[in-house]
Amino acid sequence: MECHFDAVAVGLIEDELAVALQCLRGWIECTRIRRIRDLLYTDDNVHSTQVWRAFRHAPNSRQSEHARRCTVPRGVVPGARPERGGVKVLLIVNSSASSVTARAKVVIQKALSADHDVTLSETSRRGHAARLAQGAATSGTELVIVLGGDGTLNEAANGLAGTTTALAPLPGGSTNVFARTLGLPDDPIEATGVLLDAVSRGSIRRVGLGSVNKRYFLFHCGIGYDAAVVAFVERRGQLKRYAGHPLFVYSAVDTWLRRYDRKHPHFAVQHEDGMFIDDGYFGICFNTDPYTYLGARPLSLAPDATLDTALTMVTIRSLRLSRLAALVVRALRGKSIEGARSVDYHADVTDFTIRGHTTFPYQVDGDYLGEVSTLRFRYEPAVLDLVIP
Known part of the structure; x- marks a missing residue:
């Protein structure tokens, strides 16, 4: 024929x-x-x-x-749907994310559809993933899978927090911090196979999240210097898709040299135990560690921060190059920066406030959210169902 x-x-x-x-x-x-x-x-x-x-x-x-x-076993009809039951899935795709391609999207959707009832929706604007996820939870969808970067994943988490619909990440961005923290491969198709196994085993945990001014975060919130770096990168959105890590390195150096005041403290931190730090230049509140990845190497600043604990707040009280370089070296060696010079380290905290001497920038899970004068942090236990590979 x-x-x-x-x-x-x-x-x-x-x-x-x-x-x-x-x-x-x-x-x-x-x-x-x-x-x-x-x-x-x-x-x-x-x-x-x-x-x-x-x-x-x-x-x-x-x-x-x-x-x-x-090979296909004898007696199995190629393309036949499996007899075992699946779940109702919404696959949210950010096609603008660095690692998302048309062919990967097709393969992933069809691989998931082999076992499950899958609907694909693409994001078209900032905040869209949160609305899609919230709508999925309302309609009885059991699982939301996000193919995109950490920012898209954060939006979906905010849409699902407090519901019984589970969240699962697929790496589609330039760094994919949270997906890699969970142990997923950095390749989205390879990660799909791992994710399918986890779903088939029912490997889902109810986990806690951090919140800042009522916005949830999965792995961290950055205050001050690193938020200024993220803002610089986001203003060059097209370059981010193709330059990725080199753009972040360039932005970090340029911001340190020319775009951030290194001479005067920017904020004060008031902890629930009464501790008061009034000379913060750069802060990171962790829900999980590492802070980020430099290529394949994790930059681990707060190993105490896990999905089994409350938040860890790290306040850096100097931006001198020698101090920052020492912190990076310790982190790349897998050592905690607790006890390092010019560092205030508070683990397992549930409630604290940051007040600026002037307005200061902040970012959540790699998304720049602007400048504020006050941030209220809280740990919210058991608010999100998460697929754990």
Whole structure:
């Protein structure tokens, strides 16, 4: 029987397979690889069996040996929906995020749809993910998966906090701090396989979040200097997609040299235990650690901060280059900065206030939120259901 291929469809199939099978690698069990591979066996992809045979024997194919050994079992109809029950899923995608591509989006949606009832929605503006997540919770959706950066994930968490709809991240941004903190691979398709396993095991925990002026955060809130760096990066949004880490490094240096007052303190911190620090230059309130990643290396400033504890507040009381360099070296070596010079370190705190000597910038989970004169921090226990790989 003669086969008629649509050139665009065939190209898309080849792209999907090249990305999916390369990234899933040999460590994912056969059933997961078969799930991605079965994207071929749908009514949308004509003559898919022959396309798969062509792919298997193509000279440039980069499948793993493990994937080649995973064949469709005798008696199984390719493309058939699994008999076991799935859950109702909303997949929120920020297509503007650094690592989100059209082909990855297609592969991930179809991989999730193999077991679950999946609806895909794309964000179109700031704050959109929060409204999408809130609407999903109201409509009875059981799981919201976010393919995007930390900022999009934060919005979804704010939409789901206090509901019984679970949240799961897929890394789509430039750094993906929270997804990597949970142990997910930094590749979104590879992470999809891990996430599917966690969902199938029912690995969901009710976790606590930090809140600042009634805005929830998943991993940290930055006050002062680092917020000024984030603001500088966000003003160059298009460069962020392509320059990523180099842009952050350049912004950190440029902000330190020219855009932030290093001579005068910016804020005071009033802790619930009565401790008062009035010479803060730069602060970070942690819900989890690390602070960020430099390539593959975590920059761990507050190892006490985990999903099992309350907040950790770190106040840096000097921006002298020698002091900052010493802190970075300690963090890269995996040592806590507690006890370091010019550092005030408070672990397991639940309520405190920051007041500015003038207005100061702040950011939440990597999103710049502007300048304020006062921030009220609280720890909110058990407010979000989170899928844990």
